Amino acid sequence: MIVYFRLLYSSFQFAFNALRTNKLRTLLSLLGVTVGIFSIIAVLAAVDSMDRTIKSELSGFDRNMIYVFNHSFGPSEIPRWKVDQFPNVTYEEYDYLKRNLRGLEYASFNFFVGNENMKAEHNYVNGIIIRPCSSDMQYLDNVKMASGRFFNESESVNGNAVIVIGHEIAQTLFPGQEALGKNVRLYGRKFVVIGVLEKQGAISIGGGQDETAYLPVNLFRQMFGDNIKAYTPVIIVKPTKSVDIKQFSDDITLRLRTFRGLKPGEDSNFFVNEFGGLMEFMDNIIGQMNLVGWIISTFSLLVGGFGIANIMFVSVKERTHLIGIQKAIGAKRRIILLQFLFESIILALIGGVVGILLVWLIALGVSSLLDFQFVLSFFNIAIGLVLSMIIGLISGYLPARSAAKLDPVEAIRSGM
Numbered sequence: 001m002i003v004y005f006r007l008l009y010s011s012f013q014f015a016f017n018a019l020r021t022n023k024l025r026t027l028l029s030l031l032g033v034t035v036g037i038f039s040i041i042a043v044l045a046a047v048d049s050m051d052r053t054i055k056s057e058l059s060g061f062d063r064n065m066i067y068v069f070n071h072s073f074g075p076s077e078i079p080r081w082k083v084d085q086f087p088n089v090t091y092e093e094y095d096y097l098k099r100n101l102r103g104l105e106y107a108s109f110n111f112f113v114g115n116e117n118m119k120a121e122h123n124y125v126n127g128i129i130i131r132p133c134s135s136d137m138q139y140l141d142n143v144k145m146a147s148g149r150f151f152n153e154s155e156s157v158n159g160n161a162v163i164v165i166g167h168e169i170a171q172t173l174f175p176g177q178e179a180l181g182k183n184v185r186l187y188g189r190k191f192v193v194i195g196v197l198e199k200q201g202a203i204s205i206g207g208g209q210d211e212t213a214y215l216p217v218n219l220f221r222q223m224f225g226d227n228i229k230a231y232t233p234v235i236i237v238k239p240t241k242s243v244d245i246k247q248f249s250d251d252i253t254l255r256l257r258t259f260r261g262l263k264p265g266e267d268s269n270f271f272v273n274e275f276g277g278l279m280e281f282m283d284n285i286i287g288q289m290n291l292v293g294w295i296i297s298t299f300s301l302l303v304g305g306f307g308i309a310n311i312m313f314v315s316v317k318e319r320t321h322l323i324g325i326q327k328a329i330g331a332k333r334r335i336i337l338l339q340f341l342f343e344s345i346i347l348a349l350i351g352g353v354v355g356i357l358l359v360w361l362i363a364l365g366v367s368s369l370l371d372f373q374f375v376l377s378f379f380n381i382a383i384g385l386v387l388s389m390i391i392g393l394i395s396g397y398l399p400a401r402s403a404a405k406l407d408p409v410e411a412i413r414s415g416m
Contacts, residue, residue: 130213135152
């Protein structure tokens, strides 16, 4: 065991001398390993960070929620031109499903609408998220009230001019004041604030509840009708925990096809989107991004491997005389082989560590400058180091093997 430690130490010395003696050559050769490891770890860290952010921000949503409307969350076999002709879901269909679905816990009729501006007295707030919805949306969105209440079913059905606003909206429109009971102006008409949501904090997907305003869906329908192309209606449902989500989705499809009078064999002109399916689709996208990153980075690693091999072949040539002396005094082939393998692995590790350090510095910069937590995990660091060792092992094997097979007499003579 002591012999191997001595070999490792002497190999480290040789690698360090190669860096010090032939700085430019070694730098250019190690650059491929550095760039390759940097590319792979940067892609893995970026995708992992994005994956963590997405899953963290979607963790508050129930995977059993189902969105029924005329578009699909993921890829569809139905041609785009045909999807564009699908009719919108209607309030009557929402009411029908709500009355007839077995195992239904919550249901809401919503509109996907653009961001709007809101005014109160002399204060304005821009780009707020508007959620026209039914009263059950408070349970589907898991909203928490800081003060006041969410509108009830009667207010939703009757279309009362009431509104529930997020924390940031309340702070901007009514600084230092209580927002409950105050009037705000939206879509050119007045709404009474009946509730303020708890502060949620920053969220990057779909906007957070701090910048969201909920209003009764039937009031929105009274103002704009049901057929405005700029607004997309959607039915959101959630089954009870004891219900199988697949059977529940099939039941929705069957009942909505019946309501629309679709014949057997006809394609459904709507989509039943499971929220869990959206998560799986996003996982697939993230997996594909990782794969593309690996493919691109592999080319850099190949260049780095050739660079390490070049250094080692030159190192063998420069130390042929020394190898001959070592073998003449009894050094076995495996000792010479391991000596050069250790050296190539150490050189590759140096390149890999530099690449990982670059990713770490970029992660610090991105996290401090942007509202995004760029995480370089221990697992990704371990991948980088293991890959560096593998590159060093593969790149150094042929040069090490050629050194181990040298004839001691010829090797000593070549150096004289």
